[in-house]
Amino acid sequence: xxxxxxxxxxxxxxxxxxxxxxxxxxxxxxxxxxxxxxxxxxxxxxxxxxxxxxxxxxxxxxxxxxxxxxxxxxxxxxxxxxxxxxxxxxxxxxxxxxxxxxxxxxxxxxxxxxxxxxxxxxxxxxxxxxxxxxxxxxxxxxxxxxxxxxxxxxxxxxxxxxxxxxxxxxxxxxxxxxxxxxxxxxxxxxxxxxxxxxxxxxxxxxxxxxxxxxxxxxxxxxxxxxxxxxxxxxxxxxxxxxxxxxxxxxxxxxxxxxxxxxxxxxxxxxxxxxxxxxxxxxxxxxxxxxxxxxxxxxxxxxxxxxxxxxxxxxxxxxxxxxxxxxxxxxxxxxxxxxxxxxxxxxxxxxxxxxxxxxxxxxxxxxxxxxxxxx
Amino acid sequence: xxxxxxxxxxxxxxxxxxxxxxxxxxxxxxxxxxxxxxxxxxxxxxxxxxxxxxxxxxxxxxxxxxxxxxxxxxxxxxxxxxxxxxxxxxxxxxxxxxxxxxxxxxxxxxxxxxxxxxxxxxxxxxxxxxxxxxxxxxxxxxxxxxxxxxxxxxxxxxxxxxxxxxxxxxxxxxxxxxxxxxxxxxxxxxxxxxxxxxxxxxxxxxxxxxxxxxxxxxxxxxxxxxxxxxxxxxxxxxxxxx
Numbered sequence: 001x002x003x004x005x006x007x008x009x010x011x012x013x014x015x016x017x018x019x020x021x022x023x024x025x026x027x028x029x030x031x032x033x034x035x036x037x038x039x040x041x042x043x044x045x046x047x048x049x050x051x052x053x054x055x056x057x058x059x060x061x062x063x064x065x066x067x068x069x070x071x072x073x074x075x076x077x078x079x080x081x082x083x084x085x086x087x088x089x090x091x092x093x094x095x096x097x098x099x100x101x102x103x104x105x106x107x108x109x110x111x112x113x114x115x116x117x118x119x120x121x122x123x124x125x126x127x128x129x130x131x132x133x134x135x136x137x138x139x140x141x142x143x144x145x146x147x148x149x150x151x152x153x154x155x156x157x158x159x160x161x162x163x164x165x166x167x168x169x170x171x172x173x174x175x176x177x178x179x180x181x182x183x184x185x186x187x188x189x190x191x192x193x194x195x196x197x198x199x200x201x202x203x204x205x206x207x208x209x210x211x212x213x214x215x216x217x218x219x220x221x222x223x224x225x226x227x228x229x230x231x232x233x234x235x236x237x238x239x240x241x242x243x244x245x246x247x248x249x250x251x252x253x254x255x256x257x258x259x260x261x262x263x264x265x266x267x268x269x270x271x272x273x274x275x276x277x278x279x280x281x282x283x284x285x286x287x288x289x290x291x292x293x294x295x296x297x298x299x300x301x302x303x304x305x306x307x308x309x310x311x312x313x314x315x316x317x318x319x320x321x322x323x324x325x326x327x328x329x330x331x332x333x334x335x336x337x338x339x340x341x342x343x344x345x346x347x348x349x350x351x352x353x354x355x356x357x358x359x360x361x362x363x364x365x366x367x368x369x370x371x372x373x374x
Numbered sequence: 375x376x377x378x379x380x381x382x383x384x385x386x387x388x389x390x391x392x393x394x395x396x397x398x399x400x401x402x403x404x405x406x407x408x409x410x411x412x413x414x415x416x417x418x419x420x421x422x423x424x425x426x427x428x429x430x431x432x433x434x435x436x437x438x439x440x441x442x443x444x445x446x447x448x449x450x451x452x453x454x455x456x457x458x459x460x461x462x463x464x465x466x467x468x469x470x471x472x473x474x475x476x477x478x479x480x481x482x483x484x485x486x487x488x489x490x491x492x493x494x495x496x497x498x499x500x501x502x503x504x505x506x507x508x509x510x511x512x513x514x515x516x517x518x519x520x521x522x523x524x525x526x527x528x529x530x531x532x533x534x535x536x537x538x539x540x541x542x543x544x545x546x547x548x549x550x551x552x553x554x555x556x557x558x559x560x561x562x563x564x565x566x567x568x569x570x571x572x573x574x575x576x577x578x579x580x581x582x583x584x585x586x587x588x589x590x591x592x593x594x595x596x597x598x599x600x601x602x603x604x605x606x607x608x609x610x611x612x613x614x615x616x
Contacts, residue, residue, distance in 0.1 A: 006479030010468065017467045017508075210461035217427050217457040218480045219449055 007228025
């Protein structure tokens with residue numbers, strides 16, 4: 001036990017001897033939290049829309065003014081030529097083309113139906129489909145309006161029958177504040193990545209410098225060595241989370257509806273898993289460079305498949321299975337559930353369990369792969 | 375296996391696939407002896423040492439270190455030996471005192487004993503002014519003497535030194551050997567590998583390894599007369615050339 005304390009103390013001295021560490025665990029996370037929370041915004045704005053109005057009627061102008069009223073579109077001038085608008089789409093200057101044919105208003109009044117065409121550039125899928133979605137909603141309400149407006153003029157008086165009107169209520173994030181949604185997930189991701197990288201670089205560094213040989217001829221036990229390396233990073237990880245939560249609260253006023261003890265308890269389990277994986281990578285690598293690249297491989301998969309940016313539910317089934325051993329996916333889920341929904345321990349106990357099992361597996365691998373004897 | 379020898383090796387062998395790095399070497403080292411372990415680069419010295427200190431499992435043969443078996447009691451061996459590797463391996467980013475304290479703690483010394491040892495080492499190496507400097511800032515000669523002192527912080531029965539004086543000037547080497555003598559005079563067994571033939575002359579007995587085998591073993595004087603040589607260097611060259 002005493003031996004362990006000496007190892008932990010030595011690790012701490014070494015970690016903080018490194019001048020890059022302090023900014024790395026304080027400033028960098030805050031900057032990332034700010035940048036990512038603002039930038040990783042799934043809300044679609046700035047859709048480049050070209051409206052080709054060949055009708056120039058009261059109705060077409062009404063529709064255009066309704067679209068203008070929305071702040072999601074940037075109107076691109078394409079004159080009255082669909083061809084020019086298509087050209088713009090080829091050049092990437094236009095995401096969506098809305099074409100109002102000549103006679104639109106006349107047809108509408110005469111035949112009770114008018115046709116409008118939407119051309120969507122599906123290369124940038126999100127921007128285009130979500131943009132087209134917004135546009136459809138606007139057109140829908142426009143259509144409703146002109147129907148009522150034109151009713152007296154229409155040949156057949158058609159009383160509006162019973163209608164279903166959808167009312168949305170957004171729970172847990174009433175204002176659909178994207179920062180509130182992103183920041184907790186990003187905190188979880190940051191803590192995991194930083195700790196994993198620091199750990200992965202650690203043992204391999206001792207191997208590179210040669211100090212590990214000296215350690216190996218001492219009576220230090222494997223578990224003492226591994227635990228001695230883990231404890232400092234565990235503490236740093238918890239510190240990181242504290243800094244992240246404080247920054248999230250101060251900067252974005254992220255709600256904290258659930259019990260923070262659940263968050264910290266989960267963080268502890270998660271760190272145990274990630275540290276084990278980091279040390280395992282470190283044990284298998286010969287150089288710090290190798291360790292870094294291996295870590296990046298995992299980190300990239302972990303992040304992209306964590307549900308942080310794209311919902312896990314919309315991944316194919318096999319990919320959803322792959323997210324089960326992904327510590328970041330669980331962390332993101334726990335952070336969002338507890339902070340935004342106010343989930344209790346029992347609500348996220350699945351995440352606790354899976355991560356706990358991961359921790360056991362990874363650490364077993366770490367201890368096994370650390371060989372004192374060659 | 376009780377014996378009076380500090381180190382006893384019988385037909386100790388290490389194979390890596392088809393390659394036999396250490397080929398059935400046998401020797402004894404008595405307690406308090408300074409035993410020189412010589413050989414050309416690649417002769418198998420480092421592999422042999424690694425087996426003796428429990429870093430590498432022998433393929434066959436037997437060995438006991440301070441009475442402990444190299445197969446089954448490696449952790450016990452580690453408590454009773456000190457080792458200083460070829461590659462400088464103290465923590466360069468820790469201070470002199472922090473290194474001593476860390477290794478003292480790792481070897482289970484009490485806080486009081488660590489304090490005493492620190493003071494003793496600092497005084498012996500005249501490091502008073504540099505005790506709180508990081509090791510990286512010390513000159514190589516000092517680093518190596520410090521590494522030796524740290525390797526013996528737990529007062530081990532045997533100290534293994536793997537080319538401890540590589541790359542330092544003759545005056546510093548001299549100082550280093552004075553430390554070795556002083557340590558040996560306290561009854562500590564020294565097992566040392568070196569490339570310097572003048573250093574071989576300082577040893578009580580030496581062995582010379584060629585291609586994994588021990589080709590010569592004895593007191594420096596006896597070896598010189600056996601090979602009709604005036605210097606150890608001649609003995610070495612005669613053997614190394616085959």
